[in-house]
Amino acid sequence: MKTLRTPFLHQLATAGVGALLLSAVGLPAAAQTTAPVQPPAGTVPAATPSGPYSLQRAVDVALQNNLTVRQQQLTTENTNVVLRQSRAALLPTANAAASQSWNYGTNVDPLTFQFQNQTTRANNFSLSSQVTLFSGFQLRNTIKRNELDYQAGLSDIEKSRNDIALNVASSFLQLVLAQEIVRANEARVNTSQQQVSRAQKLLKAGSVAESNVLDSQAQLASDELNVITAQNQVAFYRLQLAQLLNLPSATGFEIEVPNLPDPDDVVMLTADPDGTYQTAQGIMPEVKAADLRVQSALRTVELARGAYYPRLTFGGSIFSGYSSARIGRKLTGDSTVVPSGFIYQLTPTGAQVVPGLFSGIKQPRFETLSEGFTSQVKNNLGKQLSFNLSIPILNGLQARTNVQRSEIGVKQNELRAEQTRLQLRQTIQQAYADAIAAQRRYAAAKRQTEALTTAYRNAEIRFNNGLLNGTDFNIAKNNLYGAESSMIQAKYEFIFRRKVLDFYEGRGIRL
Known part of the structure; x- marks a missing residue:
């Protein structure tokens, strides 16, 4: 038995x-x-x-x-x-975040930081990571x-x-x-x-x-x-x-x-x-x-x-965003003649200065449009690396x-x-x-x-x-x-x- x-x-x-x-x-x-x-x-x-x-x-x-x-x-x-x-607490942390918001009336554009009075749609995207290097074991x-x-x-x-x-x-x-x-x-x-x-x-x-x-x-x-x-x-x-x-x-x-x-x-x-x-x-x-x-x-x-x-940590992050209020210039393909010289012309009343059309210069034509979502996310991309040191001095014993x-x-x-x-x-x-x-x-x-x-x-x-x-x-x-x-x-x-x-x-x- x-x-x-x-x-x-x-x-x-x-x-x-x-x-x-x-x-x-x-x-x-x-x-x-x-x-x-x-x-x-x-x-x-x-x-x-x-x-x-x-x-x-x-x-x-x-x-x-x-x-x-x-x-x-x-x-x-x-x-x-x-x-x-x-x-698992020894491993680095990693977090992603995304947001979408609408602003009405007078507000500050989240990307241009300018005051405006219009409805704005904004998106924010971020990815961050942090690892503890030392925390007193x-x-x-x-x-x-x-x-x-x-x-x-x-x-x-x-x-x-x-x-x-x-x-x-x-x-x-x-x-x-x-x-x-x-x-x-x-x-x-x-x-x-x-x-x-x-x-x-x-x-x-x-x-x-x-x-x-x-x-x-x-x-x-x-x-x-x-x-x-x-x-x-x-x-x-x-x-x-x-x-x-x-x-x-x-x-x-x-x-x-x-x-x-x-x-x-x-x-x-x-x-x-x-x-x-x-x-x-x-x-x-x-x-x-x-x-x-x-x-x-x-x-x-x-x-x-x-x-x-002390507590020492290392972190990094990457972020970007989009704002519907952000504008940019777009080339249309047309051109405009701009006068660049003057001539004298005799008249019964005397000599006058008139623009010289024959000496004009052609310049490209642009349109002011809202910047696209993809280009904004790409252009607004930011990166950050940081070390953070926290030294305890007095915390109520x-x-x-x-x-x-x-x-x-x-x-x-x-x-x-x-x-x-x-x-x-x-x-x-x-x-x-x-x-x-x-x-x-x-x-x-x-x-x-x-x-x-x-x-x-x-x-x-x-x-x-x-x-x-x-x-x-x-x-x-x-x-x-x-x-x-x-x-x-x-x-x-x-x-x-x-x-x-x-x-x-x-x-x-x-x-």
């Missing part, structure tokens, strides 16, 4: 699962009716596959249907998009920070998957335990029925008092009640596991019961929590995520300090404040990482102590069960011979049942604690 690795084990190892295992075993315990602690919801539940579920199959279905894992995956994908955008520090955030997000996905896997493994083990309790209680009911039948026969033979029969019947009723209570526990844990798998219904949902060894068949644990801790902190995704976020916070400090440095806040953020992330490691160490130490205690408790409960079994058989012989009343016999019987329940409880608690340690040592969870 594949192994299950989950950091969420340490959250349930000290309280959650242990309490559930304890409440699932005791005979007088009330049936649990509350909803699961973290049932994953789903918009489109998967159909219930046929056949019993193994642990690995249940985990695979839960991971496929769980929305918490999907949400974490989307969050990480968003972080990856931010990372790609920060890398802020762009590169942003990329490095976002890379760390993305890696931390991947660790968060692994942690979410491990959390779901542990929830499934815990519910799976609880269901196995509940089913074993049902089988034990059904065996007790069968024994009690045989005892009632035997007591009734002895009563008819006059060997026992009627009170013995009544006590046996009362015990049978109590055992039947315990069976109903245990069956309700099975139904509850089956529903809980089906909800964790996001199945539409628990009807027909069954599991494969694994063959679990008894604790006394396992070599006694040797306490080495420090070695397990050293192994665990190197493989736990929550520890890796905490360390990555410390490094990300350090990059944030460098990013904030980049605001102290914003850069200094941002640096101080980012330095505080580093300390906060360092404390979170330290807290994660501390919780991991304490959980491993507690898991070792609980596993050793459960193994010892199982051995003691087994010896107690063997002793009470012998006492019960002796009490049964005395009861059948009329030498022991029904009350004392039921006390001996219930003492045996209590010892058996304690042994079952210790068995499953040891199994869980041992799997916790296997997980932290990198061996995974196998049932």
Whole structure:
């Protein structure tokens, strides 16, 4: 069977699962009716596959249907998009623009900059580009920070998957335990029925008092009640596991019961929590995520300090335009004779000066027309190159404040990482102590069960011979049942604690 690795084990190892295992075993315990602690919801539940579920199959279905894992995956994908955008910020920017406008009445021509009183249509076209040459290494520090955030997000996905896997493994083990309790209680009911039948026969033979029969019947009723209570526990844990798998219904949902060894068949644990801790902190995704976020916070400090440095950019642009008010002269091909000399002519009144037509000069004729769109765009073409330097001097101490806040953020992330490691160490130490205690408790409960079994058989012989009343016999019987329940409880608690340690040592969870 594949192994299950989950950091969420340490959250349930000290309280959650242990309490559930304890409440699932005791005979007088009330049936649990509350909803699961973290049932994953789903918009489109998967159909219930046929056949019993193994642990690995249940985990695979839960991971496929769980929305918490999907949400974490989307969050990480968003972080990856931010990372790609920060890398693209190193590229030059390029933008094109175009506009068309109409001016009425008195206005300034956008190209000739002359006042005029006419309707004018104008077009403007531009193409510009800019690249950052230096910005205090802020762009590169942003990329490095976002890379760390993305890696931390991947660790968060692994942690979410491990959390779901542990929830499934815990519910799976609880269901196995509940089913074993049902089988034990059904065996007790069968024994009690045989005892009632035997007591009734002895009563008819006059060997026992009627009170013995009544006590046996009362015990049978109590055992039947315990069976109903245990069956309700099975139904509850089956529903809980089906909800964790996001199945539409628990009807027909069954599991494969694994063959679990008894604790006394396992070599006694040797306490080495420090070695397990050293192994665990190197493989736990929550520890890796905490360390990555410390490094990300350090990059944030460098990013904030980049605001102290000047910012240098280089840009270029090309632009042109058109105005309907712009005019030009166009050669028509005709010519005009212009007088260029004078002659004297005698008249009765005297000599007069008249133009000399014979000495005229021909000049070309032009028309005043609006300049065409294409020629204007070509003639109005302009280009520009520029370097822009921005030197921060005083901006309300914003850069200094941002640096101080980012330095505080580093300390906060360092404390979170330290807290994660501390919780991991304490959980491993507690898991070792609980596993050793459960193994010892199982051995003691087994010896107690063997002793009470012998006492019960002796009490049964005395009861059948009329030498022991029904009350004392039921006390001996219930003492045996209590010892058996304690042994079952210790068995499953040891199994869980041992799997916790296997997980932290990198061996995974196998049932």
